[in-house]
Amino acid sequence: MSDRDPDCLFCKIAAGDIPSDRVYEDDAVIAFRDIHPQAPTHVLVVPRRHVPDVDTLADDDAGLLSALFAAVRRVAELEGLAKGYRVVTNVGAESGQSVFHLHLHLLGGRRMRWPPG
Ligand code: 5GP
Numbered sequence: 001m002s003d004r005d006p007d008c009l010f011c012k013i014a015a016g017d018i019p020s021d022r023v024y025e026d027d028a029v030i031a032f033r034d035i036h037p038q039a040p041t042h043v044l045v046v047p048r049r050h051v052p053d054v055d056t057l058a059d060d061d062a063g064l065l066s067a068l069f070a071a072v073r074r075v076a077e078l079e080g081l082a083k084g085y086r087v088v089t090n091v092g093a094e095s096g097q098s099v100f101h102l103h104l105h106l107l108g109g110r111r112m113r114w115p116p117g
């Protein structure tokens with residue numbers, strides 16, 4: 001799969017073609033605030049490479065996963081989430097996925113409920 005899908009919202013955000021409130025970035029990952037936050041901190045941690053979802057990751061994507069979770073830890077530290085936070089990724093329309101470029105929702109700054117709806 002190509003690194004970029006020209007019709008993909010998060011590819012456009014990663015390229016800087018659509019503005020976002022970035023809180024972290026490195027060679028493999030960008031993190032920016034969700035436009036409709038569901039918690040005091042709601043950041044989307046996104047690979048620069050276009051991958052639709054967890055289902056389409058390859059077995060040799062271990063390095064990408066490691067980079068995503070390293071970014072999660074870094075953002076949690078920057079946001080002061082020492083008491084805890086939640087990481088969620090939706091896979092497919094039935095789960096609620098609406099943007100088909102892999103992203104981890106990092107939510108924190110309030111007490112989380114379980115189970116999620
Ligand atoms: P999903 O529903 O696919 O798990 O999550 C997509 C998320 O992207 C939603 O929480 C939604 O609020 C967020 N989102 C959609 N469009 C934009 C946008 O243009 N900018 C930002 N920062 N977030 C967006």
Ligand code: ZN
Pocket residue numbers: 004005008009010011012049050051100101
């Ligand atoms: Zn994309």
